[in-house]
Amino acid sequence: MTNPFFEKPILNSPYAYPARHWELDDTGQPTQAIIDKRRRAEFITPIPKPKKRKGSGNQADLLFDEGKGLSTEAQQYDHTAVINAVRQSVDKWRRLPNPSDWRVTPETARLLQHWRHHDFAGIRPFFCQVEAVETAIWLTEVAPNTGKAGQGFIEHLGNANNDANPELMRLALKLATGAGKTTVMAMLIAWQTINAVRKPNSKRFTRGFLIVAPASPSAIACGC
Secondary structure, three states: OOOHHHHOOOOOOOOOOOOOEEEEOOOOOEEEEEEOOOOOOOOOOOOOOOOOOOOOOOOOOOOOOOOOOOOOHHHOOOHHHHHHHHHHHHHHHHOOOOHHHOOOOHHHHHHHHHHHHOOOOOOOOOHHHHHHHHHHHHHHHHHHHOHHHHHHHHHHHHHHHHHHOOOOOOOOOOOOOOOOHHHHHHHHHHHHHHHHHHOOOOOOOOOOEEEEOOOOOOOEEEEO
16 A cells, blocks of 8 residues: 655755645644645644543643743633734735835845845755745834734734743744754844844844854854
8 A cells, every 4th residue: 555645755845935735634644635735834743633532521721831820821822823824924925026015125125035036056045944034024124014914913922022021022933953944043144234234223133143052953043
């Protein structure tokens, strides 16, 4: 019996927008069907559900606060809905053909054109790397100027940061292992630095960075 999912798990080029994906059932198992569109962002635990359950009633949701009050029911929200909404907004913005409609600085526009279209002689950025930087750019330069919809994302991020650690604004970009997070870090630093030099009075850009390199190959960068 053949299993196409394991025989050909990769359906898309790492350099192009993902146009297809393998369908998964409710337990996270492959159905062997290919869906001709990008997979929605969601948290999947590919473990079959147990056939029998002991006891009665539904299991209560866990709050991971270790008894320290760091997480409450009020702080829980639908991560995937926000992620997918941001992704859709970035997709729509990416498809705008005219750079003058991107609502970014001229410096940012040149960087985007370079990362998206330059004929790299060596290693070229993966789509996921460019998309990660695009998302940070969109949330920083575009969303604040797109009316109620964009402001909703900014307010959501602000509220989430206030719940987690007030006065410390953070934005997380999640990429798969091996996707090249260190390269994304360098791209973000280039974007911020170039704009900070050209616009020294802007509060959106910085020339100071703290790089934290743990034991793993990944690295994290944040503006200071």
